[in-house]
Amino acid sequence: MRILTMAAATLLWPALPAPEQPYPARPVRLIVLYLPGGANDIIGRLSSQGFEPVGNSAERFGAHIRSELAKWEKVVRESGARAD
Numbered sequence: 001m002r003i004l005t006m007a008a009a010t011l012l013w014p015a016l017p018a019p020e021q022p023y024p025a026r027p028v029r030l031i032v033l034y035l036p037g038g039a040n041d042i043i044g045r046l047s048s049q050g051f052e053p054v055g056n057s058a059e060r061f062g063a064h065i066r067s068e069l070a071k072w073e074k075v076v077r078e079s080g081a082r083a084d
Contacts, residue, residue, distance in 0.1 A: 030047075
């Protein structure tokens with residue numbers, strides 16, 4: 001009986017309520033397990049700042065650039081911005 005009581009207590013221990021903490025309680029660290037300055041390091045750093053990698057081929061990247069140019073062309077023309 002004593003072993004059964006100890007087994008039940010062990011199984012129920014994780015179910016006890018714990019004090020709630022706001023998530024995250026401290027800054028979250030992004031760990032990239034590759035050499036600094038490599039492609040994976042750069043992608044990890046940019047992703048941690050909110051950037052999203054686009055395309056996995058030259059054709060997809062070109063399509064993304066063309067869509068961005070079409071999207072921002074009108075804004076640049078109306079603003080009168082010029083490259084000096």
